[in-house]
Amino acid sequence: MKLNGLTKQQVEDSRRQYGANTLTQIPPDPLWKKILEGFKDPMIMILLVALVVQVVLFFLHQAEWFEPVGILIAILIANGVSSISESRQEGKASVLKAEEEAKETAKVIRDGELHEIHVSEVVVGDIVFLQAGDKISADGEIVDGSIRVDQAALNGETEEAEKVPCEAGDTYEIKDLLNRHYAYRGTVVCGGEGYLEVKVVGDRTLFGELALEVQEDTRQTPLQVKLSKLANQISTFGYIGAIAIVLGILIKTLATGSIPAGIYEWIRLIMDAVTVAVTIIVCAVPEGLPMLTSILLSFQSLRMAKDNVLVRKINGLETAGSLSILFSDKTGTITEGRLSVVEMATGNVRVYDALSKMPPVLSVDVVTGIGVNNSATVSGGQIIGGNSTDRAMMAFLMESDATNAMAGEDVRSFSAFDSNKKCSSVTITRDGKAVTYIKGAPERILDRCTKYIDEEGEEKPLTEKNYLTQYIDRQAGRSMRILAVAKAYSETDEGELTLICVISIRDNVRKKAVDAIREVCNAGIQVVMVTGDRKETAVAIAREAGLLTNPEDIAVTSAEMAEKTDEELKEMIPHLRVVSRALPTDKSRLVRIAQELDLVVGMTGDGVNDSPALKKADVGFAMGSGTEVAKEAGDITILDDNFSSIEKAILYGRTMFKSIRKFLIFQLTVNVAAVLTCFIGPLLGENVVMTVIQLLLINLAMDTLAAIAFGSEPALKEYMREKPIPRSASIVSKDMLIEILISAAYITFICLGILFVPPIRNLYRTADTVYLKSALFATFMMAITFNGFNARTEHLNPFEGIGRNRNFLLVMLAIFLMQFIFVTFGGEALSVTPLTAQGWLVSVVLAFLIIPIDMVRKMILHKPQ
Numbered sequence: 001m002k003l004n005g006l007t008k009q010q011v012e013d014s015r016r017q018y019g020a021n022t023l024t025q026i027p028p029d030p031l032w033k034k035i036l037e038g039f040k041d042p043m044i045m046i047l048l049v050a051l052v053v054q055v056v057l058f059f060l061h062q063a064e065w066f067e068p069v070g071i072l073i074a075i076l077i078a079n080g081v082s083s084i085s086e087s088r089q090e091g092k093a094s095v096l097k098a099e100e101e102a103k104e105t106a107k108v109i110r111d112g113e114l115h116e117i118h119v120s121e122v123v124v125g126d127i128v129f130l131q132a133g134d135k136i137s138a139d140g141e142i143v144d145g146s147i148r149v150d151q152a153a154l155n156g157e158t159e160e161a162e163k164v165p166c167e168a169g170d171t172y173e174i175k176d177l178l179n180r181h182y183a184y185r186g187t188v189v190c191g192g193e194g195y196l197e198v199k200v201v202g203d204r205t206l207f208g209e210l211a212l213e214v215q216e217d218t219r220q221t222p223l224q225v226k227l228s229k230l231a232n233q234i235s236t237f238g239y240i241g242a243i244a245i246v247l248g249i250l251i252k253t254l255a256t257g258s259i260p261a262g263i264y265e266w267i268r269l270i271m272d273a274v275t276v277a278v279t280i281i282v283c284a285v286p287e288g289l290p291m292l293t294s295i296l297l298s299f300q301s302l303r304m305a306k307d308n309v310l311v312r313k314i315n316g317l318e319t320a321g322s323l324s325i326l327f328s329d330k331t332g333t334i335t336e337g338r339l340s341v342v343e344m345a346t347g348n349v350r351v352y353d354a355l356s357k358m359p360p361v362l363s364v365d366v367v368t369g370i371g372v373n374n375s376a377t378v379s380g381g382q383i384i385g386g387n388s389t390d391r392a393m394m395a396f397l398m399e400s401d402a403t404n405a406m407a408g409e410d411v412r413s414f415s416a417f418d419s420n421k422k423c424s425s426v427t428i429t430r431d432g433k434a435v436t437y438i439k440g441a442p443e444r445i446l447d448r449c450t451k452y453i454d455e456e457g458e459e460k461p462l463t464e465k466n467y468l469t470q471y472i473d474r475q476a477g478r479s480m481r482i483l484a485v486a487k488a489y490s491e492t493d494e495g496e497l498t499l500i501c502v503i504s505i506r507d508n509v510r511k512k513a514v515d516a517i518r519e520v521c522n523a524g525i526q527v528v529m530v531t532g533d534r535k536e537t538a539v540a541i542a543r544e545a546g547l548l549t550n551p552e553d554i555a556v557t558s559a560e561m562a563e564k565t566d567e568e569l570k571e572m573i574p575h576l577r578v579v580s581r582a583l584p585t586d587k588s589r590l591v592r593i594a595q596e597l598d599l600v601v602g603m604t605g606d607g608v609n610d611s612p613a614l615k616k617a618d619v620g621f622a623m624g625s626g627t628e629v630a631k632e633a634g635d636i637t638i639l640d641d642n643f644s645s646i647e648k649a650i651l652y653g654r655t656m657f658k659s660i661r662k663f664l665i666f667q668l669t670v671n672v673a674a675v676l677t678c679f680i681g682p683l684l685g686e687n688v689v690m691t692v693i694q695l696l697l698i699n700l701a702m703d704t705l706a707a708i709a710f711g712s713e714p715a716l717k718e719y720m721r722e723k724p725i726p727r728s729a730s731i732v733s734k735d736m737l738i739e740i741l742i743s744a745a746y747i748t749f750i751c752l753g754i755l756f757v758p759p760i761r762n763l764y765r766t767a768d769t770v771y772l773k774s775a776l777f778a779t780f781m782m783a784i785t786f787n788g789f790n791a792r793t794e795h796l797n798p799f800e801g802i803g804r805n806r807n808f809l810l811v812m813l814a815i816f817l818m819q820f821i822f823v824t825f826g827g828e829a830l831s832v833t834p835l836t837a838q839g840w841l842v843s844v845v846l847a848f849l850i851i852p853i854d855m856v857r858k859m860i861l862h863k864p865q
Contacts, residue, residue: 003144003195005109005127014123021122021138021201023208034083044075051075106137109195128196132385134189138198139174139205141166141182145194148387151177152331153186153607153626154206160190160387175206191375191387210584210611211632222322222600222618226731230664233732234671241675242277249273249682299711300652307648308624308640316635319602319619321653323525324724325573325594326602327587327613330531330538332623332641333604334517334545335507339388341396342480342508344501347452347462349471355400361457363402365500369437369485371397373426375416378403387417389483392505412491425493434491442472442502445484452499459498472502478544479537480504509544516644517546523650524723530579530587538580553577558586569593587613600727604638604646606630621646647720655715657725663710665736665791670702670784672744677751677780684756691831694777697822702784702815709788709811714804735861742857743790743850747783750846751776763842774823774832775839781819782847785812790854798851 006014029037038044054068104119107129114129119137122128128137130147148160154177163183166172172179183196185207202208253259253269260266301311311317331337343353344366352358355366370393376386383394397403410428417424423440438445452462472482482504486497517527529547531538539555542548548555555578564572570593579586587603591613594601603610603617606626614620614633622634623641631637638645674695681689690698732740753760754776755769764775789798792808802809826832835843 003109003127004112006123006125007111010125011110011123014125018124018200018204019202020120022120023211024203031083038083048075104135104137107131107134122198122201124198124201126198128198130183130189130194130196132189132191132193136183136185136187136189136196138185138196138201139182139207140196140198140200142194143197145192147183147192147194148190149183150188150190150388151184153188154184154210163194191385222319222725222727225727226729230731237675241679245277245679245682246270246273248679252682252685300656303715304649304652308638308642308645309649309652310624310637310639311635312631312637313635316619317649317653318656319600319653320636320649321651321655321657322600322725322727323602323619323650323653324599324726325526325528326520326604326646327528327530327590327594327617328604328643328646329606329610329623330529330533330541331507332606332625333638333643333646334513334529335509335541337625337641338395338507339392339481339505340508341392342504342506344503345468345471346454346501347449347460347468347499348454349467350455355397355402359455359457362453362455362500365437365453365487366485367397367402368426368428369439369487369500370503371403372411372428373414373424373437373439373485375424389481389505393503415493421493423493427491433489436488436490436493437485437500438488438493438497439483439485442482442484445486445497446499448495448497449484449486449499450496453501462499468502475504477536477540478504478506479533479540480506509541510642510644513643514544514546516642516647519647519720520650521546523654523720525650526574526576528576528579528590530582530590532582533580535578535580538578542578547577555580557581558583561586561589566593566596570597573597573599584610584612588616591616598727600724602646604643605634606641621649651715651717651720654719654722655713658719659710659713661731661733661736662713662791663706664732665739666706666710666784666788667702668732668740669743669747669787669791670698672740673747673751673780673784674698676744676748680748680752681755684752686755689752689755689773690777690780693830694832697830698781698784705811705815706788709805709808710792712805712807713792714801716801738861739790739854739857743787743854746850746853747780747787750783750849751780754779760846764839768833770831770833771835771839775835775843777830777832778819778823778835778840779843779847781815781822782843783850785815785819786847787850787854788812790851794858796855796858798855 039048051068051071054071058065058068105116106119106122107114107116108122109115109127109129122137124138126138127143128140130136130145136149142163142165144165146162146164148162151161161178162180164180166181170181172181174182177184182199185205203211249269250273260269300317304311304317328334343351344358345351346362355363358366374386374390374393376390376394377384378394378398381398383391383398386394394403410430412427412429412434414426415424417440421440422444423438425436425438427434427436429435446465446468449462451459454460475482482502484502485500487500488495488497520527527547529538529542529545531541533541535555535557539548542555547553552575554572554575556572556576558579558581561569561579569589573594579590587605587610591601591603595616595618600619601617602619602621603613604621604623605611605614606623607630610622610626611630611633614622614630619636620634622630622637624631624637624639625641636649638649674690677689678695750760754764754772755761761767761772764772766772788808789802789812792798792802792805793800822830823832824834
């Protein structure tokens with residue numbers, strides 16, 4: 001057929017009428033917009049309110065300039081770190097995408113000549129020349145030639161589809177990817193040559209339609225839900241505490257008879273009370289929490305990049321730690337994503353899993369039968385051409401360094417795979433005689449085999465085939481693809497044959513994936529394999545991967561699932577392990593149903609067909625070898641396509657959540673102790689227990705430095721033995737609340753005891769109020785610092801594994817040093833006076849006692865591990 005293609009004018013007309021072959025891309029938000037969006041964070045919003053109040057008090061001369069400035073710095077750091085980190089991660093992904101797109105070209109016929117152009121220049125009506133290895137640039141119909149296409153990018157499966165011209169009178173359904181005449185953008189030509197007439201381009205292609213579906217909003221992450229709830233609780237606590245302090249001061253003033261004489265005295269009294277109350281509100285807010293979250297996300301993202309995990313959307317990491325159900329692709333994630341030779345069996349069912357384990361006399365025939373009789377070739381250490389089965393055979397030989405043993409110069413003739421005969425053959429010259437090797441479907445070859453070659457290389461009669469048939473049936477049950485290899489002592493593939501071996505081929509389960517799936521399941525996360533394979537194959541793979549282990553585990557097909565109502569499917573979800581023959585719409589439905597059950601949902605995928613589900617899931621894991629559309633839709637890109645890397649992402653996410661909880665125990669203890677001390681003190685007769693400046697120093701020092709300390713906590717495997725935290729659960733658990741209240745109560749008691757309890761006060765051998773308040777300030781800071789050791793582990797020993805977080809030790813040492821400097825050199829600015837050596841010793845002992853007190857709590861609550 002003579003194909004002239006479009007003329008230059010027709011190209012321009014087509015582009016005007018149908019548009020360019022480009023996909024609509026919504027650019028990522030600029031950095032300034034990310035920063036503005038960050039101000040919607042519930043914690044940041046509380047800080048903004050506190051900032052406004054502090055600014056007002058500053059202009060009323062009731063606050064120092066550094067008080068609002070300190071809060072502003074905390075806001076900018078917390079918001080800026082997260083926004084900048086996410087922007088940089090998106091930048092890395094954009095660079096990788098641009099590099100890939102720059103390489104995409106297409107060969108088109110225009111004005112009767114072949115031209116190579118960028119895919120974006122392809123238009124409707126173009127005739128595209130396709131060869132093995134080409135990625136199809138637009139949807140269209142095959143008009144000449146014959147090609148085999150890998151459509152995994154659209155349907156997720158490795159099985160190749162044949163595409164041929166449509167004969168007169170033939171019809172086909174464009175939406176049916178298995179039709180034999182229409183090819184799709186994003187798919188790859190595996191073999192043959194052909195010409196495609198472009199029918200649609202850009203967003204109108206199936207690839208483009210799926211890409212558009214992924215550009216929609218997602219729901220709040222589990223951490224955002226928990227922090228929003230905590231923000232409401234903290235603000236309520238702060239407001240109640242502030243009102244109580246104002247009322248307490250007024251009641252105490254009235255009760256002691258110190259009633260102000262005039263209006264100005266009343267205003268002054270109320271302003272003093274309000275100033276303390278506002279300070280309490282500021283102290284009640286853990287300013288370091290947003291900063292800690294940002295530091296953790298950025299720090300863990302950098303760590304994960306070394307483990308082949310690229311965090312594209314920063315919130316995806318913390319969501320990964322909260323996963324309760326994970327829908328995983330089979331091909332390329334649980335399996336290797338390519339066909340491999342698993343084992344070979346002789347006619348007497350002697351099984352070998354490697355060529356090197358075969359006797360040399362037998363391996364010579366195997367090398368010729370699958371290596372010389374092969375459409376693929378080896379060049380420069382690379383396998384070129386051939387279909388997926390031929391490439392699997394050649395890869396098997398390369399692993400045994402057997403490709404050099406193939407005597408290609410002895411080949412007389414070669415017949416590629418014939419779909420009618422269901423085999424391929426090669427005729428070679430050996431010892432001056434013609435020998436023909438046949439490779440193909442067992443049902444076509446075994447019936448003609450009268451002899452077989454045993455493990456000693458001797459030919460023996462093949463009279464009993466039942467053992468061999470049973471072996472083949474067992475292998476088929478393991479989802480193996482079976483090929484028979486035989487030879488004939490003639491120049492044709494006709495007549496009686498001698499069986500060399502039966503070969504089992506399969507897309508193998510990744511060895512690391514089995515261990516990773518076990519770890520993830522032990523972590524309480526339900527793993528469901530979603531695949532386009534037939535049910536028998538899917539079940540066999542699932543059993544081998546460790547997904548189907550209990551009688552109540554369920555495997556269903558897409559058709560069976562379609563018959564279920566949403567309510568019926570919700571009842572099935574807890575026991576669901578395999579969905580076979582899955583359609584892209586099935587994945588989206590599974591995500592929606594699981595989210596309606598309030599589960600935190602993860603989805604893996606690599607094809608355009610996976611993109612809508614990747615976007616809708618709480619966290620989408622896109623494979624590094626997958627399509628750009630899938631990567632755009634996903635939150636996290638698994639660069640090595642390995643399920644074990646997903647396990648690492650979950651571990652890092654859990655580590656981050658654990659670090660946030662540790663920080664909250666530490667910080668909320670500080671806040672509760674500060675509120676209680678400043679509330680009870682005035683009621684006992686001392687209006688100012690700790691000054692506003694002291695409280696701000698405590699808050700800022702503890703917030704910022706503690707964020708660094710807890711942000712460096714190592715990822716511990718023990719976290720993967722815990723069950724997922726429900727999406728609706730509070731970020732502050734009952735055990736955490738008990739720990740916070742006990743520790744805060746002890747700190748409040750010893751601090752107030754220094755002023756009001758004689759046995760404790762007498763330890764300092766002085767009645768000087770300024771000195772005692774200095775000791776109180778020092779004791780408060782040291783006690784909360786020691787409490788940091790309690791907060792960082794649930795184990796009985798608070799110092800366990802402390803060497804794995806050097807930053808924690810450095811921060812705690814820095815806080816002790818800062819406290820010494822504050823008290824020793826703070827003077828009138830901080831309302832302190834230097835302590836004696838005895839005073840420091842007493843304060844250190846009182847502060848240190850918080851560690852054994854918490855150890856007792858852990859023993860009582862059976863927390864030691």
